[in-house]
Amino acid sequence: MYGLILDSMADHIKKLYGDKIWHSVVGSNDISNTFTTHKVYDEQLIPMIANSTEELTGVTANRIMEGAGRHFYYTWLTFYCFRNDRIIKVLGRTFRDFLNGLDCMHEFYKFSFADIHPPSFHISNEDVNGLELHYRSRRTFTGFMYYVEGLIRAIAEKFYSVDVSIHITQHGFRPKLFFDLLTNKALYYRIDFPNNEHTVFQNLIKEKRHLRLNHKIQFPSNLFFEQFPFHVVFDERLQILTTGHGLNIICSGLNGKRLNETFFMTRPLGYDLTWDNVLIHRNNVFELTSVKSTESINKSIYICSTTRHDRSMTHFIKLRGQMLHVEEWDCVVFLATFVMDDLDKMYEMGVYVNDLTFHDLSRDMVLHGLQQNTEYKLALDLEQGKNSRLEEIIQTLEVEQQVTDNLLYSMIPKEIASSLRKGNTSVSLCEKYQDVTVLFSDVVNFAHICHRIEPHEIMKTLNKMVKVFDMLCKEFKTYKVETVADGFMCISGAPTYDKNHTKVLADMAIEMLTVIKTVRVPKTKDSINIRIGLHCGGVVAGLVGHKIPRYCLFGDTVNIASKLEAAGKAQRIQISQCCKEKLVTYGDYQIEDKEDVRIKGCRPIKTHWL
Template sequence: MYGLILDGVIKTLISHFGEDKWEEIQRHCNTHYAGFNAQKKYSETIVNRITKAAVEVTGMPTKDIMNLYGEYFVKYVATRGYAPILRVLGRNMRDFLNGLDNLHEYLRFSYPSMKPPSFFCEKETRNGLILHYRSRRKGYLHYVMGQIHQVGMDYYNTEVHIEIINEEETMGLTHVIMALHFDNVAFQQGDSGLDDLANSLSLCSEVFFDVFPFHIVYNQSMIINSIGSGLAAVMPECMNQPLDEVFMLMRPLVDLNVENVLMYSNNVFLLTSINPIAAKTTEDNRLTMANTEEEFSTRHIRLKGQMLYMKEWGAIIFLGTPIMENLERMFEAGLYINDLSMHDCSRDLVLAGTQQSAELKMALDQEQQKSKKLEESMKKLDFEMKRTDSLLYQMIPKTVADRLRKGEAAVNTCEVFDQVTILFSDVVGFTQICSQITPMAVVSMLNAMYTKFDMLSEKHRVYKVETIGDAYMVVSGAPTITRFHALYIADMAFDMLDSMADLIDPATGKSMRIRVAGIHSGTVVAGVVGVKMPRYCLFGDTVNIASKMENNGEAMKIHISALTKEQLEAFPYMIEKRDSVIEIKVSHNVFNS
């Protein structure tokens, strides 16, 4: 599958659900898609993985997601320069639907390995028609339905209502019959007025055959009665042979028989010789139906053209042209320029294509290299953005950071949290320790301690507010509200004390000692303040009380306030009352702890 389709899928999800949902979808996929090169082929399973994750994240049914893909893809390819092709495919919606197979043939020049579906229209009325859809890919029906609906709206100002009549799977081929209801303004248009002229002219079949050197005439028993001079030069043995034993039908995706040929007369037919040209046939070089179009040898000839039923002959004629990418390919097939028609562009295309192929190949290689470098740069940029996000979320809560990114003023992030618990801790004898060791040793000591504390904060789901010197401050209940704020902080405090057994005081060589000297519960205002180096800060008496309690704590003990004690009474903690009551003056009030 080409990257053009995959990139359209990503653009659909981002456009419809937003960047955050797309990131969540990628996490559900357990992978990350930085982008896709439109000309590069990727695994067929990528769309299925993305769609499955999108269904889980958004809750939308799979068929609705696929429909979104199809609708957005029409808009997406228009931005990539394909709008003119879509616009000139037909004068109206009916003509567009009849030319769908032709559209995919045009796209083969840019995407030679594509595996397009096949379409066929029948039972046309003033109110619509019946559309047959065949594809070797499963699960893309609603994708196609979305595309048809959007093309009708964008290019023909026509609302198309699609009804699924029948759907079946045979031999790995999906065949769906759909009734398309729309205002079919082209139905029953008058004839061209040339019938009288056509009846008055006569044309010798010999002249007619000379004009088309790669024609094939076969009867209703599929026996070849006539071939053009160009085809006779390389495949003379095919005369009087059954057509389906000489050629394999690659497009449209139907069996090669008279009934299907007559039904698909408006479609482009692509025939590929079963046996290689001008070479001895063996079992190894014969094509089988399991092969794809790109798997044939360069010595197998491909003919693209139109099938017409000739009433006067009681036979069907195929007016085709060989598909030759370059002169080397033509020579390998045993053909020459003079074998090609003079009245069409076959000769010009081969000659001009050969002259320009070197330049085009060089330009394409350069573009692919640029695209590859861009893809690598996008991956690096995405990796760096994730690192930046990770660093930002360590400084500011994710919910707050996302609001700031959207342009919200910092002061608007401030909120009142009615129930939080705050913890302050410090190192016992920190000033004395600093006087006995080097500054680098102090930094190393604090780094080891804070690393353990940071891990504990993740474990107990508390938010680290800041560190100042040897003081460490955390909060529970903000920015994430929880009724277990006091419980989380208490558990954090006990683990902080336990972690001291692994930390050595470099001044004495003994275990470090801390005071969890200030735990208090109450109301705070929290938010980001300032413009330069913004930080998430807490304000209010609750913060001041917890901070001042820190000065009255004891080594390796946890000092809590009366309000925190009330929050913990429902939990199995042993709480001892201090011998003396400590009074803390805050906002002209005296607080006892």
Template sequence: MYGLLFESIQHFIQLDYGEEAWQQILEHAGIKNMVFTTHKIYRDQIMLDLAASASHVVQDKTSEEYLGYFGTCFVDFCASYGYDKILRTAGRNYRDFLIGIDNLHETIRFSYPKLKSPSFIVESEDANGCTLIYRSVRQGYTSYVAGQLSHCAKKFYNVDVKVTLKENVVKNNRTNATFRLEFDNKGYDHVKKAAICPEYRTVLGATFLKLFPFCILFDEKFVIQHVGESLANLIGNVTKTKLEDHFSLRRPLFDFTWENILSLQKVIFELEAVNKFELPQNKSSSSKKSSHSKKLLLKGQMKLLKEWKMVAFLCTPLITNLEDMQKMGLYINDLNMFDNSREMVLKGWHNASQLEHRVDQQVAASKKIEENLKQQEQWRRKGDLLLYSMMPITIAKRLKNGEDPINTCETFDCVTIMFCYFVGFDEMCGRASPLQVVEFINNVFIVFDDVVDRHKAFKVETLGDAIYMVAGGVPDRQPGHTERLANLSLEFVEKASAFKDPLSGTNLQARIGMHIGSIAAGLVGRKTSQYCLFGDTVNTASRMQSYGEAGKIHISEPCKEYLQDKGFIIKYRGYLEVKGKGLQTTYWLEGREDEEELHNKLIQTDLRKYTRKPPR
């Protein structure tokens, strides 16, 4: 399937749904960063995958409805390539257009030589429409075809058509479908009126064969009766033999029967030689006979000659350049003078190399674009990671979607704040070199950052005097944030003790304080914006840290009330005069209870809850 079809889909998806939706569709279809090129061949399955992915991403149509939409996209997109002129002049009315669809495919075959076009035949018609047979080597595209048929009628002939799929059978890996097209069939009345032709004398067979040097006359039993002079020179004496012994039907995609031939007299046929013919060569040839490397392909029209009770296949060899002629054993003089055979061969020879070069350039350019898009995607990920390290992911995504930073400012009723300070860090800075200090604190923060990610908390900031601030429940309002920060704090104390002072060798000790309450939060600053937290809760958590002790976790009373009966070991510290806060009741968070102890405690709690005292 040529890239032109996929380019039409890309163009209108981007136009109707936006670039972001198109990228999501590509990613869901498993072809992220795919760049389609007009003359490149792609897998047929890709279009079906795009339809399913579009339905999944946009969620406004089914996959079959999207295939119909893709069909209309292709019709509109072809207009930008100039094919609308061909479609508008294909017939006087929509009926003529339907009869000649196969011929339209043949018209564009020279631009797209590997085209695997379907075949159409108007099986029957009446004043209210027609029955159309559709044959294709592809499966699953009936909705796509229906979209094209209805849109062509409206766009080029101003006719409203109702397309109904009556039958769809897959046989020998080919689609055999029957459509009923309901429309005002104005052209049907003109067909019923037979044209009045004057009487002429019967043309002699010899004259007929001279007029059409490439022709085959065969009877109802498909026995070859006569062959044109040029074709006879090419394939030898094949009269009185069966047509199917020498040729197979390549197009249209219908059974090669007498009835189908009579009903398809306005459709272009292609017959391909079954075997390679061995012909005498010119005198300069070193061998007397040679088997040509390319099979003969004949293209033309089937016409019934009633007086002779035969069908004449009026054809010409399908040749695109001089190289094809040599492979088939043909010469310029063999070709017809009354059609464009000679001109097409010579022009094809002249333009083929330029066209091939341009196609190669286009394919190379598309590959380069794909590589650039992949590289761009890698840098985008790196940029996202850098951005997410500066602010919460949810806030960063809101900014990427164009939201004003001021809208990120909001209040939170319940947030857990934790401050961690490394005891003795100031003294270490006075003794160690700057490089030693930076290397040491960097190693500690890398470990702590890992812990924060695992507990799904938010690292607010790190200050120069080795203070590490973490928050839970902001900016994402999630339940259980106090428990997660309690577990995180316990792990901080454990992880910190594994680090040693680079000079003294003593173990590092963390001093931690926790508090819960309400805050305000939002992005601050235009340059190097930072997501900051404000409020008395932040100050109280900081005081819990500064009034704590090395290697311990100091928590406020609200924290204790929230964590009790949650499996944590909490000990009463006492009353403490806190600067700016007055007398405060505080506690130590010392660890977690083991599973058995926690289980027994929960049982005792339940017993106290449901056991009543007996009446006196």
């Protein structure tokens, strides 16, 4: 699985469901956030991503894959339009022709993606209303059925302005095998669209056939065979009747043997080499590979045998070409070309340039292909090197971004920071919360403690105290608003709503009285005591400041909570009447009545010890 497909799918999920969903997918599967185009990844990544997205969004994995197929086409065209756009255009004059040439498209991409394992396509049951498309692949994930469907729909719409209806009529998907070579199972799409070209094509074939019969056009077989030095002629029993002289040089004695015992078929993918399959797939490119390596080569049939040498063979013969059914002979001619990986291999197999044909590009590919291939490999290596460095830079940036985000979220809430990134102003983010709980705490006799220890010890003590309080904020999912000297302020119910906000802060306050015992005064090792005040009600919250913005709370609720803390006692939690009314519903707290607290500008407030 190349990174190109994974990168396109990641982009599809981000654009359709948002970055938050994508980051959740990445985190739950422990996979990379970015992918390199030409790098090969694990085949299981696509199923993992699709299934995780289904769990997070509720959209089925099949629908996600269909959308990803559509998106792949559009991103693929956008980023590689200088190549892919033209390739798709020349694959077929009509949508029907394009479907016939799908295998050719994958052959083209082998130049850019050398390790690609392309699927195989062919059409059948064609009529004026559409056709049946057979799809075979080595991949086992059923979601690729819908991925291909989305891709076909996008191309039909974009390039051919054709509105297609696609139905999956049969498939051989199983948990472990996508196709079965023995039972010949595959995926069949019924694609309905106006296919008038089918009738035109059939009529054209009939006209050409009548033309040959009427004019009695004949072509000597020996002259025909000379033009294809690597051809193979076989009958309905798959018995080889004759082979080209080029193939005879590499491996003699093939005449009379059965084709399926001498070669196996690697394309079209997933089919046995049978007479029926050959006739059905005549519009496909065939690729045959010898079952065994040739034992003896370069046995010259020429007089001047000194120009060739006997070599021991470890190579296999690979032929690629077209199957042509000759009705007059009731035979099939495999018009093949010898597939060469490199010049050294070609020489070792005893194949020379003069063995190749003049009428096609075989000789040009040998003479010029090596240099072009070397240049391409060099360019590809450079590109892959750049992609690797870019991936490392992106990963480094992601780490730095995470550090920056953590610092930002320590200053303002994550929800507020996300809104600012979207372009919202600080004024627009000001919000009123009707029901929250506010907590204040400070150290008893803090000024007296400061007179007894050094300044750096004061900072060390405060840092230890705030650290344990921060840990409690994280545990109870409350938000720390600020710390001023020995004062600590936090809130529950905002900016993220929690219906149990009073209970949450009450539990946290009780825990604060416990953990503060772990903080001692340097030198004397005396314990530190704190006062805590709790009050619930409405507040106004928003960002204040431009250079160093702070998330601040305003309102009587904040003032009362602060006064309750100031009027409290060491290692006690003072709560208001409204807090008591909320907590008694839980039945888990011991609450003591006490005298009212007088607050300047307000009537006396009834309070309690928690």
